[in-house]
Amino acid sequence: MVRIAAINYLNTIPFIYGLEAGMAPGSVVLDCCIPSDTAVRLQDGRCDVGLVPVGALSELENPRIIADYCIGATGPVASVVLCSGKPVGEVDEIFLDTDSRTSVLLTRYLCAEKWHINPRFTPCDFSREPVDTEKCCLLIGDKALKNSARFRHVYDLAEEWIALKHMPFVFACWTAVRPLDPSFLTSFNQALAYGVSHVSEAVSKYNHQFPREYACRYLQENISFVLDDEKRAGLNEFRRVALEKLTPRAC
Numbered sequence: 001m002v003r004i005a006a007i008n009y010l011n012t013i014p015f016i017y018g019l020e021a022g023m024a025p026g027s028v029v030l031d032c033c034i035p036s037d038t039a040v041r042l043q044d045g046r047c048d049v050g051l052v053p054v055g056a057l058s059e060l061e062n063p064r065i066i067a068d069y070c071i072g073a074t075g076p077v078a079s080v081v082l083c084s085g086k087p088v089g090e091v092d093e094i095f096l097d098t099d100s101r102t103s104v105l106l107t108r109y110l111c112a113e114k115w116h117i118n119p120r121f122t123p124c125d126f127s128r129e130p131v132d133t134e135k136c137c138l139l140i141g142d143k144a145l146k147n148s149a150r151f152r153h154v155y156d157l158a159e160e161w162i163a164l165k166h167m168p169f170v171f172a173c174w175t176a177v178r179p180l181d182p183s184f185l186t187s188f189n190q191a192l193a194y195g196v197s198h199v200s201e202a203v204s205k206y207n208h209q210f211p212r213e214y215a216c217r218y219l220q221e222n223i224s225f226v227l228d229d230e231k232r233a234g235l236n237e238f239r240r241v242a243l244e245k246l247t248p249r250a251c
Contacts, residue, residue, distance in 0.1 A: 005050040008032040009141040017202035018195020035100040052175040055102035067174035069192040070227040073158035074168045078222040079144045083151035084136035091136040095124040105242045167234035196225045
């Protein structure tokens with residue numbers, strides 16, 4: 001049995017639907033958690049496969065991307081946004097949703113390379129703390145979809161990356177840290193493909209916080225699930241700049 005850690009956001013519903021419908025009974029056990037936990041579970045052996053934020057790949061030993069599907073964007077993603085009560089150029093502090101290391105790194109990169117600001121970065125658990133629309137907040141996942149319209153200024157981080165780099169962005173990919181049976185990998189990819197091609201059915205099956213039409217539109221228009229060559233190039237570019245520009249160097 002293969003243990004799989006997925007993410008408990010709306011954008012993962014098609015994957016969950018595909019895995020539950022397409023994998024042989026008893027072949028997998030599926031658990032959902034926040035994005036930052038999937039890498040931890042892989043590293044300590046609590047799961048065999050995880051939907052891992054790409055910013056956490058460098059923290060894993062021998063990570064292997066095992067699927068042709070991801071959580072990616074070729075335009076506005078809607079669910080990873082910097083929301084602020086004032087224009088980003090005037091911001092001196094950003095409250096960071098710590099659910100995903102990728103989004104935190106992307107925010108820091110855009111601050112330095114696109115917006116040319118040097119704010120204070122303050123971690124914040126928005127699942128426990130109220131969202132203050134007068135502050136500047138990095139919001140991800142369902143929290144972003146629910147709260148972004150309340151702010152005066154909203155910056156979609158996928159859209160900002162694409163405008164700067166002219167490449168798509170990958171937020172999370174299916175990853176393992178040990179070899180897996182080729183027959184499992186084939187079935188796994190086929191199950192993911194099935195889920196991605198049945199978004200409407202997935203949205204109808206699972207409980208979530210959003211109107212059905214809104215959820216379908218978000219999954220079909222904002223999330224790009226196929227991990228193609230362009231997205232792999234974007235993923236590699238983000239990992240390169242995150243390592244080169246955001247990792248402190250020893251003197």
